[in-house]
Amino acid sequence: MKLKLKSKLLFLSVVPILFITFLSFMLLSDIIKNRQNLELTKQYILEAEVISKVIHFMQIERGTTTGMIANKKIDDKDTNLQHVKALCDRAVLDAKSTLDVCDFCHNSQALGTLEDIKNRNNIKLLSLSIPDAKAYYTQQIESLLLFVKKIPSLMNDKEHRNYLQAHSYLASAKEALGQIRATLMEVYSNKQLSEGSLLSLIKFLEIYNLDCENFKTIASKDILAIHARHFRGEAVEKTLDMIHSIIRDRNDINFSLVEPSYWFKQSTISINALRDVERELFESVTELINEKLKLTFYKILLITSFLLTTIITLASIMVLIVRKIISSTNSLEQNYDESISLLEQYRAAVDRSFIVSKTDPKGIITYVNSEFCKISGFSKDELIGKSHNFIRHPQMKDNTFKEMWHTIKELKKPWRGEVINLKKDGSYYWVKAIINPILDKNGEIVEYIAIRSDITEIKNALTTDALTGYDNRTKLSEDIKELKDLSLAILNLDNFRQLNDFYGHQFGNLVIISIANKIYNFISKDKKLKFYRLQGDEFVVVGVEYDKEKFISKTKEILLLIKERFSMKNEEILLSCSCGISFEDNEHILSGANMALKTAKKSSIDLLVYDDSLSLNQQYENNMIVTKKISDALKNDNIITYYQPIINNKDENKEPKKYECLVRMRDGDKILSPYFFLDIAKQTKQYFGITKAVVFQAFEMFKDKEAQFSINLSINDILDEEMSKYILMMLDRYEVGNRVIFEILESEYIENFEELLIFITKIKKYKCKIAIDDFGTGYSNFGYLIKLKPDLLKIDGSLIRNIDKDKNARLIVSTIVEFSHKLGMKIVAEFVENKEIFEIVKTLGIDYSQGYYFSEPKESL
Known part of the structure; x- marks a missing residue:
């Protein structure tokens, strides 16, 4: 009986170890296979890398050779050409060496091409015509590119295949750019754009664009980041601009503007930038594979050690079991008791x-x-x-x-x-x-x-805000589902983004934490009130079974608390806050408070309680009424222009030399500001009619006057082809371009810079000036100013209005003025409402002022 039990113990001990050993061998086999795949992948990457180097130097040699032929500089011993050939020869030798070591059957075509390239000195390439010389290089490059494109299809390693696929698109795009370089070298050298050259240029530009799109589609975020880091800068922008300008101005090209050497230099820098992307791509994926190979090595070492340990353990167990079989029953019972003791310890x-x-x-x-x-x-x-x-x-x-x-x-x-x-x-x-x-x-x-x-x-933690430690939006949603009879207030800090942009996000986070603590400490003793941080600079206070009037009163106290001046890192901070309150049912309470908040913001009031008058249905009905009024106003010439003077701050007499043209709408006996109709007009086709009316009236008003006048244009105005043609037609008809300032609304996000710059270029031919309106809101990017190079910058009124009370606003305005003056731009301060603001504006060095302190907008000058 005892021996039978011990035999079972022997079986139960040995079988699991054998099973573990079997599994370990399977795992080891799989890891070794994976390592082989990684080594094979690394070899493929090495092949692609060395071939890419050859392609790159062949592209440079092609450009150098065709350039010398175009310039009729037939000199085989030219230093630059010899240097390029030496680099290419060294790359060919490295590639042949690598492919010879690999010894894969698919390498034969590439080795043949490399051999042909090695023997190219036997061909007197400089004696050929440009097309023939270019065709020779292109044939060799395309053969190598075909080899590079073929490599991903040979790989079993799906994880890294996309790296080489992305590279193949990048290499193809670089070759297309190289073809464009060679084509334009011929064009600029001959100072003639033939039909064949134009078709070739268009074809290779399409190939370049397609390969770039394919590259961006398949490349990982890391590779895209590498591309963005290298393929940028003035040379790249100039290269692409010269290509597009040749195609765009094909019938009216001024060849004297671009020297062949300048084109070759800029395009070569761009191609080298793509080469830098290639190089870092290879470095990145090679480093990644090396790390994985290193990891597999340690895995193999670990499993091998485990196997050895298992075998030793198995032998030890067998010896132990044999001894136990020989041992007495007392020994067996003792072991049994010890096992029970261990099990008890495990259970404990x-x-x-x-x-x-x-x-x-x-x-x-x-x-x-x-x-x-x-x-x-x-x-x-x-x-x-x-x-x-x-x-x-x-x-x-x-x-x-x-x-x-x-x-x-x-x-x-x-x-x-x-x-x-x-x-x-x-x-x-x-x-x-x-x-x-x-x-x-x-x-x-x-x-x-x-x-x-x-x-x-x-x-x-899922329901807690990471920054403040208070309940978050997820917790709010859960509570709205669970709790009943709720009152809800959303509090949003005013102009917090400006504080964040000026002092930095870390400082802004400290302010958010401080405000959150203030609100929580104020309401925490009232168990019927709950506090949440919703997002960014928004907070929520919820009342459970709370009297409505008492809740509104409590919320007003919170607003006053937020407005109290406080210090943060030796900076004195003064904030204000807008609030929307809702007492709707649980399903609509949050959206109601949101709508009330938006309306409060738009109306510049601190607190608003949601009611049905704020509903979307009411908004739609109002929109339809206003839309009809706009239509009638356009038909009956009731879209009118008002004019507000702009004063030179250095002029003691304050005589206006500039005016801003502002749109109004006549509605019976009332004159409506654009606040009541312009946003609705933008949602319909009536908006461009309003712009045309203002342009016409402004040109008529100032056609016989000497003063400059500015007209506001939205991005939609500029990008609309019909509107753009109308503006150019009016400039031709009235010949007042040297006195027109077009103000571009900065609060609108600009995506299509190229179209905007084309418009600016066109109106600059009429000597018009460009101003950026409402700077300090919306996009607020200094890089944006550098690109557009405006003549004037109008600082948004929200910064100027409180500049005599708000230290932060004064600091922001001071920074804008200093930066803009360094760029040679004049500054206009809007909303100068009183003498105190005017004196501060002058002290800050602002050039012009505009506001009710001087004059309200009027229908006549």
Whole structure:
């Protein structure tokens, strides 16, 4: 009997070790195979890299050779040509050496091409015509490019295949750019654009654009970042601009503007930039593969060590078992007792580390450990004999428990999941649980054992704002679903983005934390009020079963609290806040508060309570009414222009020399500002009619006057082809271009800089000036100013209006003025409402002022 038991012990000990050994061998085999694939991939990458070097130097040699032929400089011993050939020859030798070592069957074509390139000195390339010389190089390059493009299809390594596929598109794009370089060298050298050259140029530009798009589609974010870092700068912009200008101005090209050497230099810099992208791409993927090869080496070493340890362990166990077979029954019993002792220790360790319970087949609790009692707050006597429904949280859905019972009872498999339970004090806790059915020898369920770990902190982190530590939007959504009779206020800091841009995001975060603490400390003693950070500079206060008037009053107190001046890192901060309040049902309460907040912001009021008058239906009805009024105004010439003077700050007499033309609409006896109709007009086709009316009236007003006048244009005006033609036609007809200033609204985001720059170029021919309106809002990018090179910059009124009270606004304006003057731009301050603001504006060095301090907009001068 004892020997039979020991034989079973021997079997049970050896078989798992043999099984583990077998699995280890399989794993080792798989890792070795993976390492072989990585080494093969590395070899493919090396092939692509050395061939790419040859292609690059062949492209340079092609450009140099065709350039010398075009310039009739037939000199085989030219220093520059000899240097380029030497670089190419060295790259060919490196490539042949690499491909010879690889010895793959697919290398034969590439090796043949490399051999032809090596022997190219036997061909007197400088004696050929430009097309023939270019055709020779192109043929060799295309052959090598075909080899590079073929490599990804040979790879089994899907993970890294895309790197080489992306490179193949990049190499093809670089070759297309090289073809364009050679074509334009011929064009600029001959100072003639033939039909064939134009078609070739268009074809290769299309290939270049297509390959660039394919590259961007398939390349990873890291590779795209490399491309963005290298392929930029003045040379790249000039290269692409020269290509587009040749195609665009094909019938009227001024060849004297571009020297062939200048074109070759700029395009070569661009091609070299693509080469830098190639080089870093190869470095990146090679480094990645080397890391993986290093990792596989350690894995192989680890598994090999494990196998050796297993074999030694197996031998030791066999010797041990043989000894135990010979040993006495007392020894067996002693080992049995020790095993039981160890099992008890394991059970105790699990009990100390996890929340454990057992139930009978009907789900009645038969055992709970102390950790279960500790987290739930119930004693063992209160739990044993009851089902787990006793601690079930109402939030748990029936489907979860149906799935659990189906898994453990019918499938007799472990169930894993997350469960929320109730504590004795009514609070809750989250656990990650695994429930195992325990089966007898006949496969029948004897009991269930559940082992859980506390994940309450992790779950709470999902509903907690990382910056402030208060409840976040997720928690707000959950509470809106669960709670009843709610009042909700959304608070949004005014002009916080300007503070963030000026002081930096780290400083802005400290301000957000300070404001959040202020609000929370103010309301925390009232248990019916809850506080959340919604997003960015927005906060939410929720009242549960709260009197509406009392809630509005409490919210007003919070607004006053936020307005209190405070210091942060030796900076004095003064903020204001807008608020929207809603008492709607739970489904619409958040959207209602949002709508009230937006309306409050638009109307420049601190607090607004949502009601049906703010609903979208009312807005749509109002939009339809205003749309009809705009249509009637256009028909009846009731779109009118008002004029506001702009004063030179150095002129003591304050005589206006400039005016801004401002649109108004006559509605019966009332004159409406654009606030009431312009946004609605932008949603219809009536907007361009308004712009045309203002342009016509302004040109008529100033056609016989000496003053300069400015007209506001939106990006939509500029990009609309019909509107653009109308403006140019009016400039031709009235001949007042030297006195016209076109103000581009800075608050609108500009995507198509190329079209905008084309428009500016056209109007500059009429000696018009460009101003950027409302600077300090919207896009607010100094890089934007450098690109557009405006003549004037108009600082947004929201910065000027409070400049006599707001230190932050004064600092921001000072920075804008200093930067703009360095760029040679004049500055106009809008919304100069009183003498105090005017004196500060002059002190800051601003050139011009505009506002009610001088004059309101008038229908006549």
